[in-house]
Amino acid sequence: MSTPRTLGTAVALLAVTATAACASGAATTGGGALTIATPADPTCLDPQQTGQLVSLDISRSLVDTLTDQDPKTGKVVPWLAESFTALDGGKRFQFTLRAGATFSDGSPVDSESVKATYDNLVKLPANGAPAYIRGYTGTTITDARTFTIGFDKPNAQFLQATSGAGLGILSKATAAKPLADRCRGDFVGSGPFVLDHYTANQEVVIKKRPDYAWPSSLATTKGAAHLDQVKFVFVPENGARSTALRSGQVQVATQVQPTDQDSFSSGGFRLLSAPSPGVVAPLSLNHKGALADERVRKALLIGINREELVSTVLGSRAKPATSVLSSSTPFYQPTTQIKFDQAGAERLLDEAGWVKGADGVRVKDGARLTLNWLIPAPMPAANEQVQAQLKKIGVELQLNAVPPAKYVEQQSAGNFDITAVAVSRADPDVLRNLFYSKGQNLWHLPASQLDTYLEQQLSAATAAERQTAVTNAVNWILDHADTVPLYEGSLVSAVSDKVTDLAFDASLRLNLHEAELG
Known part of the structure; x- marks a missing residue:
């Protein structure tokens, strides 16, 4: 089992002014073309419009x-901003940009481009990255390198959010691009790679930007990337990704399944693995139909044997959920509501009027307790085990695996009873992304005290206040069975030993800037 990381709190960082060491461009060695097998076509490359792992x-x-x-x-820590500080108790944040950074179209990374990025981002639907700047009141420019971003109330999660690709800075020209074109890659960033081409259902190829010289302050490589090119090929079948890696067709296979992981821990390969911070892998429940009844939702919550799920399907790099948040997330605390009680689950369903039929599936008013589980293909191995466990209490799950693009469409339309949305983010505000009734509200949650708790954790002035609000929010979510946490997972990629210095960033996105191919 991987040891969970110890992560600092966003609140504690609000009062800190950080300053970057000056990093001049330095010659890099290496080269070559790296090929990475991923499970699916990302469908959209614009980080402002999607939070899909393969896209980011x-x-x-x-x-x-x-x-x-x-x-x-x-x-x-600093990246494009060489320094930053919080003002007015976290309602405003002042940044000073480092000198010399440019976008791939040659335009400067300046205060105007930051303002254009944020002014445009706030206009998008408030899911994913736009949710991080809810309450945005504007960006005030002092000069070409100094600006202040304001909110209508304290925003404890904002500094951490500025480290994620969803709040990446785009050129001013990007704001005028149609959103559909941006999804196909028509946007301009300042990163170490540029898009060469995106062929749907086949591949994405990115190429090194030779003049790149402004990496994160965490980077040891201060100039351009070592790799000349990185190709992402889309291989939905889990076994096919593993086979491609063993044969040398690719050098990295992402999201390797537990059944294949141990075979890549030696013999010319290694595993790149890290526990996922944020919301654990759940059953995400649409509060309509049968699941509008809290008793039915609570039956699902306690009707799953998580220990059995982990030991039989998920392997040693997963562990049973003990909260809505994973234990590697700031402000995590274990809870008491997550337990296995099959008899208790059956009593709840009896009380709700669902009676077991001759085939074991419960029936009420002539309708079977059949729930549609919307799944983005390829289907995870754990889903059939969950299906089998819930069948024991009389709940019938229909596993509906669809292509990712269709999944997003059906999820947005609410065409599901159950889906599974886990979000990796090293900040507890990830709860607000998923459970705030004033947000996208995919689960049709009613307005409640939960909204107040989520607002309180966002505006908390101290770490203690934020802990209280986060704990209250988690307890409310579990007391009302608004979701069914399943397990804490690790993101696992298998890597050829020919590849060195490939790593995950804090949000478990691949950091390709320093990777080399021997």
């Missing part, structure tokens, strides 16, 4: 961010 693995190398986050400590 690509766009993380195309855009730079104002800050970075140290994956070992959780501390927010």
